[in-house]
Amino acid sequence: HGHTYTGNPLACAVAKANLEIFAEENTLARVTERSLQFQARLNEFFELPAVGDIRQCGLMAGIELVQDRETKAPYPLADKIPHRIVLEARRRGLIIRPLGPVMVLMPPLCVSEAELNDICDITFDSIKTITS
Numbered sequence: 001h002g003h004t005y006t007g008n009p010l011a012c013a014v015a016k017a018n019l020e021i022f023a024e025e026n027t028l029a030r031v032t033e034r035s036l037q038f039q040a041r042l043n044e045f046f047e048l049p050a051v052g053d054i055r056q057c058g059l060m061a062g063i064e065l066v067q068d069r070e071t072k073a074p075y076p077l078a079d080k081i082p083h084r085i086v087l088e089a090r091r092r093g094l095i096i097r098p099l100g101p102v103m104v105l106m107p108p109l110c111v112s113e114a115e116l117n118d119i120c121d122i123t124f125d126s127i128k129t130i131t132s
Helices: 009-025 027-047 081-091 113-131
Strands: 051-057 060-065 097-099 102-105
Touching (some): 009 027, 027 051, 027 060, 027 113, 060 113, 081 097, 081 113, 102 113
Antiparallel strands (some): 051 060
């Protein structure tokens, strides 16, 4: 009795192998480096009038979309701005998702510098295209 993966020998073996990879590849040190790169790239999003706020913790970020930055007024739901941004990003080769008016970016811990730049470039361009 328990959660789906509780005590499952296969899940435990995979978890152990992942911990070994983390140690061998120094994953957590690389995450710190990528997080700083991510923060610098996310700051560029404030150039877009539709970006009201950006929240980041490590490699997780939320980009809040607003119709009016001063009042923080959201876009009307009927405009489907977040959904249209998702479709534009997908057309450019990136799968992202919104949570309400917030575009969520959560790249994998193994993301490379070039991949993170691509994620940011595509997201920026998608927001700009849809909200301009």
